[in-house]
Amino acid sequence: MATEEKAQSHKPPRNVHSPQEWLRQNLFNTWYNVILSLLSIGFILFISKGILTWAFTEAKWSVIPANLQLILIGSYPRDQIWRIWTVIYLLSVLLGMSAGIWHGIVRRFAIILACVWLICAIIPFQLATRGLFLGIVVSIAISYLIASNKISWHRWIVIGWLLSFPMTMIVLRGFGENAVLTSNWGGLLLTLILAIVGICASFPLGVFLALCRQSKLPAIRWISTTYIETIRGVPLITILFMGSVLIPIFMPEMNIDQVVRMMIGITFFSAAYMAENVRGGLQAIPRGQTEAAHALGLNYPKTMLFIVLPQALRSVIPAIVGQFISLFKDTSLVSIIGLIDLLGVAKSITANREWLGLQAEVYLFAAVIYFVFSYSMSYVSTEVEASLGVGNT
Amino acid sequence: MDNKENTTNDPIIVCEDIHKWYDDFHVLKGITTSFQTGERAVICGPSGSGKSTFIRTINRLEEHQQGKIIVEGIELTNDLRNINLIRQEVGMVFQQFNLFPHLTNLQNITLGPIRVRKIAKKQAETEALALLDRMDIEDQANKYPTEISGGQQQRVAIARALAMEPKIMLFDEPTSALDPEMISEVLDVMRELAQSGMTMLVVTHEMGFAREVADRILFFDEGLIVEDAPPAEFFDNPKHERTKLFISQTLQH
Ligand SMILES: Nc1ncnc2c1ncn2[C@@H]1O[C@H](COP(=O)(O)OP(=O)(O)OP(=O)(O)O)[C@@H](O)[C@H]1O
Ligand SMILES: [Mg+2]
Numbered sequence: 001m002a003t004e005e006k007a008q009s010h011k012p013p014r015n016v017h018s019p020q021e022w023l024r025q026n027l028f029n030t031w032y033n034v035i036l037s038l039l040s041i042g043f044i045l046f047i048s049k050g051i052l053t054w055a056f057t058e059a060k061w062s063v064i065p066a067n068l069q070l071i072l073i074g075s076y077p078r079d080q081i082w083r084i085w086t087v088i089y090l091l092s093v094l095l096g097m098s099a100g101i102w103h104g105i106v107r108r109f110a111i112i113l114a115c116v117w118l119i120c121a122i123i124p125f126q127l128a129t130r131g132l133f134l135g136i137v138v139s140i141a142i143s144y145l146i147a148s149n150k151i152s153w154h155r156w157i158v159i160g161w162l163l164s165f166p167m168t169m170i171v172l173r174g175f176g177e178n179a180v181l182t183s184n185w186g187g188l189l190l191t192l193i194l195a196i197v198g199i200c201a202s203f204p205l206g207v208f209l210a211l212c213r214q215s216k217l218p219a220i221r222w223i224s225t226t227y228i229e230t231i232r233g234v235p236l237i238t239i240l241f242m243g244s245v246l247i248p249i250f251m252p253e254m255n256i257d258q259v260v261r262m263m264i265g266i267t268f269f270s271a272a273y274m275a276e277n278v279r280g281g282l283q284a285i286p287r288g289q290t291e292a293a294h295a296l297g298l299n300y301p302k303t304m305l306f307i308v309l310p311q312a313l314r315s316v317i318p319a320i321v322g323q324f325i326s327l328f329k330d331t332s333l334v335s336i337i338g339l340i341d342l343l344g345v346a347k348s349i350t351a352n353r354e355w356l357g358l359q360a361e362v363y364l365f366a367a368v369i370y371f372v373f374s375y376s377m378s379y380v381s382t383e384v385e386a387s388l389g390v391g392n393t
Numbered sequence: 394m395d396n397k398e399n400t401t402n403d404p405i406i407v408c409e410d411i412h413k414w415y416d417d418f419h420v421l422k423g424i425t426t427s428f429q430t431g432e433r434a435v436i437c438g439p440s441g442s443g444k445s446t447f448i449r450t451i452n453r454l455e456e457h458q459q460g461k462i463i464v465e466g467i468e469l470t471n472d473l474r475n476i477n478l479i480r481q482e483v484g485m486v487f488q489q490f491n492l493f494p495h496l497t498n499l500q501n502i503t504l505g506p507i508r509v510r511k512i513a514k515k516q517a518e519t520e521a522l523a524l525l526d527r528m529d530i531e532d533q534a535n536k537y538p539t540e541i542s543g544g545q546q547q548r549v550a551i552a553r554a555l556a557m558e559p560k561i562m563l564f565d566e567p568t569s570a571l572d573p574e575m576i577s578e579v580l581d582v583m584r585e586l587a588q589s590g591m592t593m594l595v596v597t598h599e600m601g602f603a604r605e606v607a608d609r610i611l612f613f614d615e616g617l618i619v620e621d622a623p624p625a626e627f628f629d630n631p632k633h634e635r636t637k638l639f640i641s642q643t644l645q646h
Binding site for chain 1 (some may be wrong): 452454473477480481483484485487489491492493494495504505508509550553554557
């Protein structure tokens with residue numbers, strides 16, 4: 001009888017709490033928690049009251065819409081903006097198709113992004129602009145439907161993503177008379193380009209350096225270690241200055257674009273940190289994994305590619321994304337070198353006589369933009385981690 | 394390949410005077426022996442005697458520093474091509490299973506065939522499912538290794554090794570990490586494999602299995618083969634004192 005009773009499967013007990021109960025259990029359960037809670041609530045009210053009063057009564061927000069284009073794209077020629085739209089449309093189509101093929105997080109990401117564009121379309125910009133925003137949403141949806149469940153296309157989509165990068169650069173810059181020189185790239189556009197290039201280039205370079213640091217050959221190990229430790233011992237800004245000042249002095253014949261030099265500096269800097277993060281993951285992989293792979297006849301590159309790296313990278317996703325986020329924010333240092341990125345634009349607006357004294361509004365807006373992007377990366381990383389959770393111990 | 398394969402009298406593994414050191418520590422002190430195609434050899438001996446080290450030199454997970462190892466007519470040297478050729482012919486099963494935790498059981502098995510033998514994914518999956526069926530765990534194909542029991546994991550590991558269609562299988566204490574009730578399910582699979590004619594080198598403390606399945610039992614002590622005899626002779630009439638002591642000790646529990 002007892003066994004019969006046991007065999008019945010019970011649902012786990014659910015802990016359902018009313019809001020009052022939750023408050024009591026979490027904030028007011030002991031006398032010192034009551035004091036702490038009351039103090040914190042008072043502090044939060046005090047701060048937010050100050051900020052909200054300022055934001056709704058004193059702040060002159062008109063500076064933002066008046067300079068929105070400047071903030072977003074800097075001095076990018078206004079008659080060439082179609083280039084940026086083209087890039088956005090191309091990437092949206094790619095994203096829509098990827099969502100159709102892979103579902104999961106990609107689809108969720110596409111939906112969120114489409115919602116953001118939809119909100120943009122509601123904001124009262126010029127009618128043409130709103131139409132273009134709406135067009136993005138539509139093109140994401142259509143490409144999603146077209147590619148839906150066409151699993152066999154996935155190879156083409158991957159190639160598409162790989163090509164999207166040089167394509168973006170070419171479309172944004174263009175050739176001949178109408179070419180938009182990188183010195184005209186600015187604002188959020190420049191920040192994003194620097195960050196994306198930095199992330200896409202420093203990641204593989206970092207993995208490569210981490211593998212080299214574990215190499216059996218002392219020379220390779222030594223070179224990699226020296227590189228990593230040197231870079232980590234130097235602030236990014238000095239590397240950017242070197243890129244900006246020293247390269248033209250030492251290599252005057254090589255006429256490298258200023259923006260490209262910053263990209264290289266950021267990439268080399270970030271790769272060293274990336275390498276250390278990846279190395280942490282590599283060291284956590286038990287030796288039995290490589291041995292089992294070798295025993296199957298997988299050579300070194302295949303063992304790394306199929307066995308070691310997937311496990312190592314998965315375990316250091318939080319650290320890697322943290323590195324991506326700090327890279328994204330560190331791009332703001334190029335404004336010291338004289339590039340007009342998001343922060344540079346903010347600086348130049350507040351220096352404009354027309355908008356004098358509006359630092360708080362402009363910098364707060366810039367901060368919100370940085371935050372939105374950084375937080376999105378952080379959010380995506382948690383999602384990716386969760387979706388890879390199965391089978392990972 | 395050449396016609397050596399058909400002549401059963403040619404050994405499939407030849408070891409001549411193998412020496413190995415870990416730094417200054419002399420682990421293998423001159424191992425000379427050979428194994429025939431289809432032979433089932435059990436290797437036993439006290440802990441630290443070099444059993445694992447020895448079978449790991451055969452697929453070069455460990456490098457030997459002196460002597461000669463010839464597998465399937467190919468000598469093991471630093472030549473990476475030879476090493477990878479031999480590793481495809483020699484399957485290995487580890488004490489700790491060493492399954493790949495980020496892949497499903499099925500993917501664990503198909504990885505080698507797809508990436509090394511270069512066969513099509515569909516076919517690799519069909520073969521893998523057949524192997525899982527043979528291991529009696531076909532319903533675990535799409536789970537991850539961490540989601541199944543130790544005995545099942547070890548059978549997936551055996552299937553993974555077999556999927557490369559090896560000519561030789563090495564087992565390094567395949568049941569030592571298992572709970573007692575799971576040992577027999579793994580031994581059953583190994584028994585079946587032995588009947589199918591596979592060349593097997595098995596390091597194990599399972600003396601019942603050794604007596605029943607082995608053609609030969611090799612007893613290792615301090616980096617040397619002390620005794621090398623068929624099971625009947627090994628258990629009933631061992632020559633060396635060390636062996637006698639070991640047998641009386643292991644049969645006690
Ligand atoms: N990587 C290594 N570095 C240094 N010494 C090692 C290494 N691997 C094994 N040894 C030593 O070599 C000796 C033989 O090890 P081996 O693993 O071959 O023994 P074994 O006979 O398999 O023992 P067990 O029954 O415990 O598995 C042991 O004394 C061990 O400490
Ligand atoms: Mg051992």
